Amino acid sequence: MSNPFFKNRGPFLIFDILNFLKINTSSVSTNVEIKDIKDLSSSNNSEITFFHSKKYKELAQKTKASFCITTESLKNELPTSCIPLIVDNVLLSVSKITSIFYPDSVKDDFDDSVNNINETNFKDKVFYGKNVLIGKNVSIGKNCKIGHNTIIEKNVIIGDNCSIGSNTIIRNSLISNNVKVLDNCVIGKHGFGFFPNKNNNLRYPHIGIVIIEENCEIGCGSTIDRGSMSNTVICKNTYLDNQIHIAHNVKIGENSIIAGQVGIAGSTIIGSNVKIGGQAGISGHIKVGNNVEIGGGSGVIKNIPDNTKVMGYPAKNIREFLRDNK
Amino acid sequence: MSNPFFKNRGPFLIFDILNFLKINTSSVSTNVEIKDIKDLSSSNNSEITFFHSKKYKELAQKTKASFCITTESLKNELPTSCIPLIVDNVLLSVSKITSIFYPDSVKDDFDDSVNNINETNFKDKVFYGKNVLIGKNVSIGKNCKIGHNTIIEKNVIIGDNCSIGSNTIIRNSLISNNVKVLDNCVIGKHGFGFFPNKNNNLRYPHIGIVIIEENCEIGCGSTIDRGSMSNTVICKNTYLDNQIHIAHNVKIGENSIIAGQVGIAGSTIIGSNVKIGGQAGISGHIKVGNNVEIGGGSGVIKNIPDNTKVMGYPAKNIREFLRDNK
Amino acid sequence: MSNPFFKNRGPFLIFDILNFLKINTSSVSTNVEIKDIKDLSSSNNSEITFFHSKKYKELAQKTKASFCITTESLKNELPTSCIPLIVDNVLLSVSKITSIFYPDSVKDDFDDSVNNINETNFKDKVFYGKNVLIGKNVSIGKNCKIGHNTIIEKNVIIGDNCSIGSNTIIRNSLISNNVKVLDNCVIGKHGFGFFPNKNNNLRYPHIGIVIIEENCEIGCGSTIDRGSMSNTVICKNTYLDNQIHIAHNVKIGENSIIAGQVGIAGSTIIGSNVKIGGQAGISGHIKVGNNVEIGGGSGVIKNIPDNTKVMGYPAKNIREFLRDNK
Numbered sequence: 011m012s013n014p015f016f017k018n019r020g021p022f023l024i025f026d027i028l029n030f031l032k033i034n035t036s037s038v039s040t041n042v043e044i045k046d047i048k049d050l051s052s053s054n055n056s057e058i059t060f061f062h063s064k065k066y067k068e069l070a071q072k073t074k075a076s077f078c079i080t081t082e083s084l085k086n087e088l089p090t091s092c093i094p095l096i097v098d099n100v101l102l103s104v105s106k107i108t109s110i111f112y113p114d115s116v117k118d119d120f121d122d123s124v125n126n127i128n129e130t131n132f133k134d135k136v137f138y139g140k141n142v143l144i145g146k147n148v149s150i151g152k153n154c155k156i157g158h159n160t161i162i163e164k165n166v167i168i169g170d171n172c173s174i175g176s177n178t179i180i181r182n183s184l185i186s187n188n189v190k191v192l193d194n195c196v197i198g199k200h201g202f203g204f205f206p207n208k209n210n211n212l213r214y215p216h217i218g219i220v221i222i223e224e225n226c227e228i229g230c231g232s233t234i235d236r237g238s239m240s241n242t243v244i245c246k247n248t249y250l251d252n253q254i255h256i257a258h259n260v261k262i263g264e265n266s267i268i269a270g271q272v273g274i275a276g277s278t279i280i281g282s283n284v285k286i287g288g289q290a291g292i293s294g295h296i297k298v299g300n301n302v303e304i305g306g307g308s309g310v311i312k313n314i315p316d317n318t319k320v321m322g323y324p325a326k327n328i329r330e331f332l333r334d335n336k
Numbered sequence: 337m338s339n340p341f342f343k344n345r346g347p348f349l350i351f352d353i354l355n356f357l358k359i360n361t362s363s364v365s366t367n368v369e370i371k372d373i374k375d376l377s378s379s380n381n382s383e384i385t386f387f388h389s390k391k392y393k394e395l396a397q398k399t400k401a402s403f404c405i406t407t408e409s410l411k412n413e414l415p416t417s418c419i420p421l422i423v424d425n426v427l428l429s430v431s432k433i434t435s436i437f438y439p440d441s442v443k444d445d446f447d448d449s450v451n452n453i454n455e456t457n458f459k460d461k462v463f464y465g466k467n468v469l470i471g472k473n474v475s476i477g478k479n480c481k482i483g484h485n486t487i488i489e490k491n492v493i494i495g496d497n498c499s500i501g502s503n504t505i506i507r508n509s510l511i512s513n514n515v516k517v518l519d520n521c522v523i524g525k526h527g528f529g530f531f532p533n534k535n536n537n538l539r540y541p542h543i544g545i546v547i548i549e550e551n552c553e554i555g556c557g558s559t560i561d562r563g564s565m566s567n568t569v570i571c572k573n574t575y576l577d578n579q580i581h582i583a584h585n586v587k588i589g590e591n592s593i594i595a596g597q598v599g600i601a602g603s604t605i606i607g608s609n610v611k612i613g614g615q616a617g618i619s620g621h622i623k624v625g626n627n628v629e630i631g632g633g634s635g636v637i638k639n640i641p642d643n644t645k646v647m648g649y650p651a652k653n654i655r656e657f658l659r660d661n662k
Numbered sequence: 663m664s665n666p667f668f669k670n671r672g673p674f675l676i677f678d679i680l681n682f683l684k685i686n687t688s689s690v691s692t693n694v695e696i697k698d699i700k701d702l703s704s705s706n707n708s709e710i711t712f713f714h715s716k717k718y719k720e721l722a723q724k725t726k727a728s729f730c731i732t733t734e735s736l737k738n739e740l741p742t743s744c745i746p747l748i749v750d751n752v753l754l755s756v757s758k759i760t761s762i763f764y765p766d767s768v769k770d771d772f773d774d775s776v777n778n779i780n781e782t783n784f785k786d787k788v789f790y791g792k793n794v795l796i797g798k799n800v801s802i803g804k805n806c807k808i809g810h811n812t813i814i815e816k817n818v819i820i821g822d823n824c825s826i827g828s829n830t831i832i833r834n835s836l837i838s839n840n841v842k843v844l845d846n847c848v849i850g851k852h853g854f855g856f857f858p859n860k861n862n863n864l865r866y867p868h869i870g871i872v873i874i875e876e877n878c879e880i881g882c883g884s885t886i887d888r889g890s891m892s893n894t895v896i897c898k899n900t901y902l903d904n905q906i907h908i909a910h911n912v913k914i915g916e917n918s919i920i921a922g923q924v925g926i927a928g929s930t931i932i933g934s935n936v937k938i939g940g941q942a943g944i945s946g947h948i949k950v951g952n953n954v955e956i957g958g959g960s961g962v963i964k965n966i967p968d969n970t971k972v973m974g975y976p977a978k979n980i981r982e983f984l985r986d987n988k
Contacts, residue, residue: 118844119825120791120809139446140469143792143810157446158469158487159503159793161810161828173445176487176505177520177811179828179845188536192444193505193522194557194829196845196882202903208917209899210840210877225536230522230559231846233882233904233922247535251528252559253581253599255905255922255940265534270559270581271599271617273905273923273940275958288581288599289617289635291923291941291959306601307617307635307649309941309959323649323959323975324987335650465772466795483772484795484813485829499771502813502831503846514862518770519831519848520883551862556848556885573861577854578885579907579925591860596885596907597925597943614907614925615943615961632927633943633961633975649975661976 015147015165015182016112016217021045024077027058030110031079031103033095044077047104047111049239058107061088062100079103102205105214108239115215118200121145121163121181127156139176151187166198169224182236186224186246194231197222201235201242201258201276214238216258223247229254229270245282263300281316290325305331341473341491341508342438342543347371350403353384356436357405357429359421370403373430373437375565384433387414388426405429428531431540434565441541444526447471447489447507453482465502477513492524495550508562512550512572520557523548527561527568527584527602540564542584549573555580555596571608589626607642616651631657667799667817667834668764668869673697676729679710682762683731683755685747696729699756699763701891710759713740714752731755754857757866760891767867770852773797773815773833779808791828803839818850821876834888838876838898846883849874853887853894853910853928866890868910875899881906881922897934909946921958933968942977957983 021043028035035041046057050066053059053075060079061070070078070087078085078092085094097103109116124143127133136150139158148162151169156162157176168174169186175193182198191197200216218237222228222244229252236242237259244256245264255273256262262274263282272286275294280286284298287306292298298314305321305328314320319328322335347369354361361367372383376395379385385401387410396404396413404411404418411420423429435442450469453459462476465484474488477495482488483502494500495512501519508524517523526542544563548554548570555578562568563585570582571590581599582588588600589608598612601620606612610624613632618624624640631647631654640646645654648661673695680687687693698709702721705711711727713736722730722739730737730744737746749755761768776795779785788802791810800814803821808814809828820826821838827845834850843849852868870889874880874896881904888894889911896908897916907925908914914926915934924938927946932938936950939958944950950966957973957980966972971980974987 119807120828122789122791124792124810126792137448139448140450140452141467141793141811155445158450159467159485159811159829176446177485177503177829177846192525194503194520194846194883196904199844199882202881202901202921204901206917206919207899211879211899211901227537229528230525231520231557231883231905235904247537249528249530249537251581251583252522252561253557253579253905255903257903257922257940265532267532269528269601270583271597271923275921275940288583288601288619289615289941293940293958306619306637311958463774465774466776466778467793481771484776485793485811502772503811503829518851520829520846553863555854556851557846557883573859573863575854575856575863577907577909578848578887579883579905591858593858595854595927596909597923614909614927614945615941632945632963 014167014184015219016115018046018111019113020111021056022110027077027107027110028095030106031095031097033097037095038077038093042076047107048075050075050078058095059092060100060104062104079107099205101214102212104239105205105212108215108217112215112217115200115217116213118216121161123164124161145181157193163198165219175230183220183222185222186226188225189222190227191222192228192230192232192252195228195233197228197232197234198236199233201238203238203258203276218242218259220244223264226250232256251288257294269306287321303328340493340510341545342441344372344437345439346437347382348436353403353433353436354421356432357421357423359423363421364403364419368402373433374401376401376404384421385418386426386430388430405433425531427540428538430565431531431538434541434543438541438543441526441543442539444542447487449490450487471507483519489524491545501556509546509548511548512552514551515548516553517548518554518556518558518578521554521559523554523558523560524562525559527564529564529584529602544568544585546570549590552576558582577614583620595632613647629654666819666836667871668767670698670763671765672763673708674762679729679759679762680747682758683747683749685749689747690729690745694728699759700727702727702730710747711744712752712756714756731759751857753866754864756891757857757864760867760869764867764869767852767869768865770868773813775816776813797833809845815850817871827882835872835874837874838878840877841874842879843874844880844882844884844904847880847885849880849884849886850888851885853890855890855910855928870894870911872896875916878902884908903940915952939973955980 025041050069050073058077059075123146127142138156143161145164149167155173160178163181165182173190178195180197205212218241223246225247227249232254234256235258243261248266251270257276259277262280266284268286269288271289274292280298281300286304290308292310299316301317303319308325309323310325321328322331351367376399379401384403386405387396449472453468464482469487471490475493481499486504489507491508499516504521506523524546531538544567549572551573553575558580560582561584569587574592577596583602585603588606592610594612595614597615600618606624607626609627612630616634618636625642627643629645634651635649636651647654648657677693702725705727710729712731713722775798779794790808795813797816801819807825812830815833817834830847832849850872857864870893875898877899879901884906886908887910895913900918903922909928911929914932918936920938921940923941926944932950933952935953938956942960944962951968953969955971960977961975962977973980974983
């Protein structure tokens, strides 16, 4: 993933990284520079990656990264070009190293860089309401509307012909043409990702962003969290109703319709042309195929193949659901 | 329905309407003026109506409309006084014609007609917080309170002794005496109604409003959408808890109690003295009787008769639910 | 409970209280002063308490209150030092007497005591955004951040190193050190508690507050209601995701993790180290033990013992749930 918003403070020397992880530097012969930390498939030479689950074995075997944070039991899957760095808790170590490269991605305090839109160059370009605030590193296309009390925090790109409602907050997001975001939304804050730790949980960094493609509509009171190591993406012409929650790293395909109060947990992938009824919930880390219909109130806890209709909690084939509940 | 807010741009000549729908004008002898588009029961002479489902056969047989958008298979139900206009997709055609009569009902961008209440006549009449905005065509009764950052957009009538919280947005709504609307609500935006269309869905117009009768209370973070061809109505002394979503065209009877995070889908009719437990969901287009109790977390997917208690997903008689889950 | 925020307008003479409740004063020999109204266990000499359910028999037997609002059938459980005041509806009578002692606890209109933070002493002490409003009787610790458009209404104490997001409203709350409250939350409004009454429900007073202990995080769009006769408490290092609703009098133990869109109904007690999956709902007045895991989408309708994993609606042991749904 190429990250457009969070500034990479690297490169860092590999010995410094090893010291930080409390790994003996003798395992590495030369103190090379490391430019970035990325996932297995997108990382390259002079970058560091991570490998924490057998599920990703095939990606691990092909990684081009020079170093990989992993465990004793997984290290043998890596190619010889990639030096394993053995740790006890891979994700915790990744979190720490990511925080060093991208310190701005951990904190999510309010953006104090904003100014009233009246005092910015957007004042002649955007059609806007009262008390609109605009942060640094914001770009807004032609013919856009931004409602009252809305805050476009730093790191936001908005395309042409977009309509943003009132009382909405957007940060770290890329919004394409013809998108409507209604009132009282929060888009682009960090996800609910942290390491539980007695008395003081440890937040992990969220260097992903939110991408909303063209012609989408996001209903009132919805929240869309940005990704941790990848992005949260709503593909084109997908409509979300009110009070929907989309967690970090979720991808939703194009031409999908998601009714009110639906929740989609982290890292789940939803296909195209999917219809999800009101109040349905989708577990994290699962895959819902294309052309799937999920009945209102369903709880989806496993993968759903293409072209199926499901309902229930746990969700099953809708014919089975209706038969069982006659 | 007499619509107090959206301006009717009619009359239009029937030949213009036919051309717009790509119907041959030879089916109509005289180029009469059409004053409005309404549903089967409320339409009159010189107005156009629509008939798209056998469910409405009895209403169709009695309609007083001069013209009716319908299908080949339904047209014979209409009285001879009503000329059928045959189309492929009734609702899509209705949407287009409604947009011509009521172009303002399609868009829901932020209301740029608002002014700070300090600069309006309400400044001596209403007890208000900081940064309160008031749109055009707003009326507010005696002894009302409006909290900070709240936006009363255009087309709102508020009765006496009402208390509106902070950060709330209201538009296209009629609010009776002694109503409380708490913080962070959005009331009166268009419903989640549109025609799915590859790459670019087509929104249909929402010419209905939200009506909240006297002594109601609406909890924090709730959303109540206005109706499409009819109104969304909350009858007197009904209380809604926090984070509730009421979709377009829903009617809720009086003296009802609706707990937190409940969702009611479009066009559903709820009776009087109904109690709905937290997080319950009610499907669209169904009817819940009077004196019904719906257990928390239930999913109601069919009509519920008067005086029954239901629970479960799908909701069934509560005794049955408890027996099945011993 | 010692209440730090709502002013006690007492003492009141017992004869005045009896007259108000329409009880014959002949049942009481001396017109003593009553200083406060409290629950069975915390009330003392010269105070009034209430006893409305056999469930509380043991507490009733030990109460130190001088008077107790109760029923004919329960009065014999009280010690001889406590004079019973017999009424038809205990809670309704308690509500009325509490309203006399604490009239400010019934109303929840917007706080008109607020000023822009620029005009307060906090301007040099707090790091704040645009349009921040601060009410009376507010205290804010060192190194705090408060986002744009946020309203800290009256009766709020905030500790050190706290970060409050934008568009958030807080009242009647005690927030400890290192707490993060994200955007668009409403914390400390009255709960959804009232006596249903044809045509005009009667709100009961909420003299409790919200207490959020150190190191907690509250996600975007969440609502936490203050208690009625006791407090709503989130213990230390507990994290709440987005769009969560916590009702009045709920207690949540420390080190707990609560995922998006969860709802917890009134007076429920949740233990420590509890994990609750997204969209789960917990009924009111139940007890969830320590180290419990509740699967996403579950509906918990009875007590859950320590160290158990449950899932389903109604929630049952997770092994049973998975077996039944193979």
